[in-house]
Amino acid sequence: MLPLLADGLSLLADGSSTFFFPPEESTFAANVDGLFDFIYWLSAAFFVAIVAVMIYFVLRYHQRAGHVEQPSASHHDILEITWSVIPSILVGFIFFFGFTNYLNMREPPENAYEITVAAKQWSWEFFYPNGASSDELHIPAGRPVKFTLQSADVLHSFYIPAFRIKMDCVPQRYTYSWVVANRATNEDTSDGDAKTNDDHSPYDLFCAEYCGQDHSVMITKVYVHEQGEFDVWVENAANYLEGKSPAEGGQLVFKKKGCTQCHSIDGDNSAKFAGPALNGQWGTERNVIPRGASSPETVVMDDNYVRESVREPNAKVVVGRKPVMPAFTPALLKDDEITALIAYLKSLK
Ligand code: HEC
Ligand SMILES: [Cu+2]
Numbered sequence: 001m002l003p004l005l006a007d008g009l010s011l012l013a014d015g016s017s018t019f020f021f022p023p024e025e026s027t028f029a030a031n032v033d034g035l036f037d038f039i040y041w042l043s044a045a046f047f048v049a050i051v052a053v054m055i056y057f058v059l060r061y062h063q064r065a066g067h068v069e070q071p072s073a074s075h076h077d078i079l080e081i082t083w084s085v086i087p088s089i090l091v092g093f094i095f096f097f098g099f100t101n102y103l104n105m106r107e108p109p110e111n112a113y114e115i116t117v118a119a120k121q122w123s124w125e126f127f128y129p130n131g132a133s134s135d136e137l138h139i140p141a142g143r144p145v146k147f148t149l150q151s152a153d154v155l156h157s158f159y160i161p162a163f164r165i166k167m168d169c170v171p172q173r174y175t176y177s178w179v180v181a182n183r184a185t186n187e188d189t190s191d192g193d194a195k196t197n198d199d200h201s202p203y204d205l206f207c208a209e210y211c212g213q214d215h216s217v218m219i220t221k222v223y224v225h226e227q228g229e230f231d232v233w234v235e236n237a238a239n240y241l242e243g244k245s246p247a248e249g250g251q252l253v254f255k256k257k258g259c260t261q262c263h264s265i266d267g268d269n270s271a272k273f274a275g276p277a278l279n280g281q282w283g284t285e286r287n288v289i290p291r292g293a294s295s296p297e298t299v300v301m302d303d304n305y306v307r308e309s310v311r312e313p314n315a316k317v318v319v320g321r322k323p324v325m326p327a328f329t330p331a332l333l334k335d336d337e338i339t340a341l342i343a344y345l346k347s348l349k
Pocket of ligand 2: 210
């Protein structure tokens with residue numbers, strides 16, 4: 001609460017920033033903010049005017065000694081036409097401006113660069129046309145980028161406040177969004193001043209639809225690159241296991257695919273993690289309940305068990321744990337990534 005208050009005060013002091021919103025970082029942002037400000041100040045003006053007239057009428061006409069009651073007017077053409085026509089024009093303007101902008105935001109241009117966004121409980125993954133994937137979003141600046149949104153489980157919402165875009169990710173169906181980012185961000189992952197962004201830090205990407213226990217950690221970053229730098233990034237991202245030992249590569253896969261959200265690698269088995277700690281487990285026995293069975297069975301953590309655990313997590317569920325691990329299909333996790341994961345888990349003491 002206190003940092004929030006301090007933030008608010010510094011905003012009031014700094015006249016250059018937008019009061020309600022983070023900096024405008026996409027070509028949509030100025031229109032969205034313009035319409036918001038128009039509606040906001042219109043409402044504020046009418047609020048003041050209506051309350052002022054109300055107070056005046058109360059003072060002028062209230063029942064009191066010596067006050068003679070006056071007949072109410074039943075009809076006043078000029079007044080009635082005025083209060084119908086002016087609001088109609090205002091509402092018509094709001095509708096026209098809002099609807100044309102809405103249509104524009106709904107229709108990605110033909111030449112857009114396409115990124116597939118996969119939302120799942122509780123992480124984001126982005127797939128690029130060359131086969132690369134990442135858990136943070138990277139896009140080129142100054143060019144339309146189309147997002148094809150999908151969800152592996154429940155409703156999520158793809159929300160990038162700096163771009164003023166928000167769209168639901170719906171299971172069993174594809175939805176779309178698009179954007180043109182104004183400028184490149186720097187590589188620094190530290191959060192700058194979210195309201196002015198003088199240091200061009202990367203933007204926040206949120207899930208804006210309550211989607212279960214860890215909804216609040218379904219957050220990632222958006223990096224915007226100049227086209228040339230983006231081409232290099234996406235090329236490297238596609239070959240990210242190249243030149244690495246399997247265990248090193250596995251560590252990257254483990255982070256990139258969001259395993260870290262549910263599994264500690266330091267023995268922490270607390271409720272913070274939905275799944276069991278994975279260090280020191282290689283070759284050890286555990287009790288699992290096979291799918292459909294009612295009594296536990298003992299299995300050893302080996303190559304086949306790890307592979308099955310990621311491809312079909314519910315085939316054998318660790319005793320005392322809930323079957324909440326998502327299945328990593330070949331589209332989400334390639335075979336060479338599983339091989340690297342196995343080497344990594346083997347190396348964890
Ligand atoms: C949403 C939380 C979640 C995510 C994300 C997740 N897991 Fe799990 N994982 C679990 C839970 C819960 C269990 C225990 C229940 C079960 O066996 O399915 C588990 C079990 C496992 C097991 C068996 C552990 C044991 O001691 O027998 C392995 C291996 C494993 N996960 C690996 C991974 C890897 C690798 C990833 C990333 C590709 C991953 N998990 C992502 C929740 C998760
Ligand atoms: Cu979500």
